[in-house]
Amino acid sequence: MTSLASERSWLLDPGLLKLVHQCRRLIHTEFGVKLHLTEEHLERQLADYARKTRSSHLVRTWESLKEQVPQLKMEEENAEAEQSESPKRMYRGQVIADSAADTSTTEPSPEALARKKKIIYRGQVVG
Secondary structure (H helix, E strand, O other): OHHHHHHOOOHOOHHHHHHHHHHHHHHHHHHHOOOOOOOOOOHHHHHHHHHOOOOOOHHHHHHHHHHHOHHHHHHHHHHHHHHOOOOOOEEOEEEOHHHHHHHOOOOOOHHHHHHHOHHHHHHHHEE
C-alpha cells in the first residue's frame, strides 16, 4: 500500500505545483471552495471542478497539468467511471441531495391531500 506522500511526489515539481495552485485559486474564485494540498482526494476534486467550471482558463490549466502527470489521467478516468455508474441529479453544477429526489418522486397519500384541502379561517374549518 502506498502512502499519500509517495502518491503525490509529483507535487514536488515547482512547475506542477504552480499549476495546482493556479487551479486552486481559480476554483476558489468561481466556486468559493478552498481546496488544500493535504486533502485526501485532491486530484478527484480538481477534476470535478474542472468539469463543472465555466472558466476556459481553469480547463486549460487542468488539461496542461493532466498532460504532465499521467497519474491524473487515470484518476479522472476512474472518477468518470464512478459517475457514469450512478447518475445524479444536478442543479447549477451541484449534486442535488438524494432525499430531495426521493420526496419528489413519491406520490402524496390521500391523507396528505385531505390535509392540504382544509382551509381554516379564524380557527374555523371553512372548506
